[in-house]
Amino acid sequence: MEKELKLMKGNEAIAEAAIRYGADAYFGYPITPQSEVIEYFMEQNPIERTGMVVLQAESEVAAINMVYGAAACGMAAMTSSSSPGFSLKQEGLSYIAGAELPCLVLNVVRGGPGLGTIQPSQSDYFQSTKGGGHGDYRLIVLAPASVQEMYDFVQIGFDLAFKYRNPVLILSDGIIGQMMEKVEIGPQRVRRTMDEVIKQCPWATTGKTANRERNIITSLDLVASRQEEFNRKLVKKYDTIREKEVRCECINCDDADYVFVAYGTSSRLCMKSMDLLRKEGYKVGLVRPITLFPYPSKIIAGLAERVKGFLTIEMSTGQMVEDVMLAVNGKRPVKHYGRVGGVVPTPEEIVDAMKNFMKGE
Amino acid sequence: MAELTINDIIKEENLVYKKTKVMTDNVMHYCPGCGHGTTHRLVAEVIEELGIQDKTIGVTPVGCSVLMYNYLDIDMQEAAHGRAPAIATAIKRVMPDKFVFTYQGDGDLAAIGTAETIHSCNRGENITIIFVNNGIYGMTGGQMAPTTLSGMKAVTCPRGRDVNTMGYPLHITELIAQLPNVRFVTRQSVHTPANVRKAKAAIRRAFENQKDGKGGLSFVEIVSNCNSNWKMTAVDANKWMEENTFKEYPLGDIKIDWEIQEGKISLRNRKLDY
Ligand SMILES: Cc1ncc(C[n+]2csc(CCOP(=O)(O)OP(=O)(O)O)c2C)c(N)n1
Ligand code: SF4
Ligand SMILES: [Mg+2]
Numbered sequence: 001m002e003k004e005l006k007l008m009k010g011n012e013a014i015a016e017a018a019i020r021y022g023a024d025a026y027f028g029y030p031i032t033p034q035s036e037v038i039e040y041f042m043e044q045n046p047i048e049r050t051g052m053v054v055l056q057a058e059s060e061v062a063a064i065n066m067v068y069g070a071a072a073c074g075m076a077a078m079t080s081s082s083s084p085g086f087s088l089k090q091e092g093l094s095y096i097a098g099a100e101l102p103c104l105v106l107n108v109v110r111g112g113p114g115l116g117t118i119q120p121s122q123s124d125y126f127q128s129t130k131g132g133g134h135g136d137y138r139l140i141v142l143a144p145a146s147v148q149e150m151y152d153f154v155q156i157g158f159d160l161a162f163k164y165r166n167p168v169l170i171l172s173d174g175i176i177g178q179m180m181e182k183v184e185i186g187p188q189r190v191r192r193t194m195d196e197v198i199k200q201c202p203w204a205t206t207g208k209t210a211n212r213e214r215n216i217i218t219s220l221d222l223v224a225s226r227q228e229e230f231n232r233k234l235v236k237k238y239d240t241i242r243e244k245e246v247r248c249e250c251i252n253c254d255d256a257d258y259v260f261v262a263y264g265t266s267s268r269l270c271m272k273s274m275d276l277l278r279k280e281g282y283k284v285g286l287v288r289p290i291t292l293f294p295y296p297s298k299i300i301a302g303l304a305e306r307v308k309g310f311l312t313i314e315m316s317t318g319q320m321v322e323d324v325m326l327a328v329n330g331k332r333p334v335k336h337y338g339r340v341g342g343v344v345p346t347p348e349e350i351v352d353a354m355k356n357f358m359k360g361e
Numbered sequence: 362m363a364e365l366t367i368n369d370i371i372k373e374e375n376l377v378y379k380k381t382k383v384m385t386d387n388v389m390h391y392c393p394g395c396g397h398g399t400t401h402r403l404v405a406e407v408i409e410e411l412g413i414q415d416k417t418i419g420v421t422p423v424g425c426s427v428l429m430y431n432y433l434d435i436d437m438q439e440a441a442h443g444r445a446p447a448i449a450t451a452i453k454r455v456m457p458d459k460f461v462f463t464y465q466g467d468g469d470l471a472a473i474g475t476a477e478t479i480h481s482c483n484r485g486e487n488i489t490i491i492f493v494n495n496g497i498y499g500m501t502g503g504q505m506a507p508t509t510l511s512g513m514k515a516v517t518c519p520r521g522r523d524v525n526t527m528g529y530p531l532h533i534t535e536l537i538a539q540l541p542n543v544r545f546v547t548r549q550s551v552h553t554p555a556n557v558r559k560a561k562a563a564i565r566r567a568f569e570n571q572k573d574g575k576g577g578l579s580f581v582e583i584v585s586n587c588n589s590n591w592k593m594t595a596v597d598a599n600k601w602m603e604e605n606t607f608k609e610y611p612l613g614d615i616k617i618d619w620e621i622q623e624g625k626i627s628l629r630n631r632k633l634d635y
Pocket of ligand 1: 466468469495498501587
């Protein structure tokens with residue numbers, strides 16, 4: 001079969017991928033730089049194409065709670081936002097994690113804190129990987145570095161969400177969301193019938209039929225010992241995810257003396273910087289975590305046995321660098337270089353940062 | 362004549378009342394005399410009578426009725442504080458053939474969840490909202506609610522609600538009635554048998570409005586009590602409610618089938634009211 005190729009913005013690719021995946025519902029609220037997601041959905045009118053529900057909510061708070069409601073019915077439901085809106089979604093995400101519901105969330109990160117800027121940033125790493133909302137919970141976090149990955153991670157994300165009954169976050173940034181690239185589009189999948197939903201999600205609130213007990217979706221348990229038991233169950237789930245779902249790309253690491261660690265847009269910049277450095281004879285590699293939770297700690301720990309140092313490149317004041325330090329555990333120097341507030345570093349300044357690092361500065 | 366025994370009385374033909382099978386046997390946690398329990402029962406009875414137990418999804422709030430899902434034998438979702446209408450919106454949108462309702466207190470619906478309430482009503486989601494207005498935050502120990510009466514004491518307004526700094530009792534129900542996509546708005550109570558019957562008829566209508574295909578949102582306010590936090594006996598609380606709360610929140614239908622009932626909504630003027 002001919003491959004279907006399309007030139008798309010990252011934000012549009014997300015929406016098209018969701019329709020083609022056979023997602024059941026999208027709820028969103030406009031915010032730059034991701035408004036194209038809901039605009040593309042509205043333009044496509046997926047209720048006509050596949051029967052998928054799309055609704056502009058009154059706020060991000062409402063949107064994520066709509067996702068809760070649809071997800072609790074066993075539906076493949078999603079929302080998207082950018083940093084200030086993602087903050088508002090933390091309440092809902094905590095409840096979704098607590099009720100063990102599957103869903104997909106996209107954050108096209110912009111600079112903060114506060115209203116910050118509409119320019120790209122990677123400053124929501126802590127919020128995304130360490131919980132974000134209240135209570136002990138984790139999101140599965142996927143970090144795309146291309147428009148193609150924006151497209152592909154919708155399917156991967158939904159599949160992981162249903163496999164583990166856990167919210168999945170695609171952590172993108174203003175560049176990946178806004179830029180246009182060629183995307184290979186998959187075939188249109190048919191949305192599940194109600195019978196298939198019930199079969200896949202026997203826990204869902206689809207109406208209490210005579211052949212089963214009532215289904216209750218809640219994150220509340222007033223008995224402390226039972227709540228503790230539940231917390232431990234979640235930890236077990238997260239441990240399984242840590243064991244089985246790590247995704248990471250290692251480029252030129254086999255002979256590397258020093259490695260960059262970077263995800264998303266920063267990893268693309270590092271690709272260029274790495275080429276420039278290699279041309280000058282420096283043996284530099286790149287570790288690109290694709291899942292930020294679970295973090296590829298073991299891979300980094302393995303590299304720490306033989307490389308001389310790790311330089312993280314992030315568009316933040318240094319967030320992921322803490323996870324690299326934990327993985328390296330003091331064995332090698334770990335440093336951070338980044339630009340913030342919506343400023344994107346050039347490959348040349350990253351080259352200089354690495355040279356300084358290698359000199360021990 | 363032989364003496365009548367209990368077994369002579371317990372007979373099918375003597376049956377005047379039966380617990381609906383849509384209620385579970387779980388012991389309710391409500392304070393004796395609280396209106397929540399009665400209101401739960403009415404919702405359950407309506408679900409049974411309409412034969413929609415297998416098609417109804419309920420959404421519980423954060424408030425004293427958070428555990429409503431323990432008492433109704435239907436599929437239910439527990440919402441974050443104030444978010445029930447957003448959740449109900451999604452449930453109805455993805456499963457339009459289901460009967461969907463929220464059950465919310467006044468803090469939940471008219472304070473933290475005001476946006477979700479107004480906008481689900483404005484969209485005319487074809488759902489039923491049961492709004493239990495007891496003029497106070499029951500669950501958290503009697504703090505002021507948006508519906509707390511002027512001058513009424515609560516633990517966060519120990520000298521009484523001062524309308525100049527704390528605002529007037531919020532008539533969210535009258536606000537909602539003015540939204541064109543809202544179909545049915547009524548205010549009832551459950552503190553006497555006669556009122557219970559009226560409230561049940563209203564709840565029934567609100568659920569029936571989900572099945573004739575005409576759409577629109579149905580909103581049933583139950584003016585209720587919180588004897589524990591009002592610091593009154595159950596009987597005194599009901600009497601106090603009749604004498605005070607009903608003056609602020611008069612009972613009756615406000616809007617039926619998109620028609621605002623005559624004289625039910627008048628502009629409130631600060632000087633005239635107080
Ligand atoms: C986000 C959030 N804020 C505050 C609370 C604490 N809280 C629980 S119930 C409640 C008020 C409930 O009052 P109401 O909605 O009137 O219900 P009632 O108990 O009176 O029936 C509050 C403030 C909470 N659970 N979540
Ligand atoms: S605290 Fe008030 S609202 Fe809550 S159960 Fe008791 S009487 Fe009812
Ligand atoms: Mg209350």
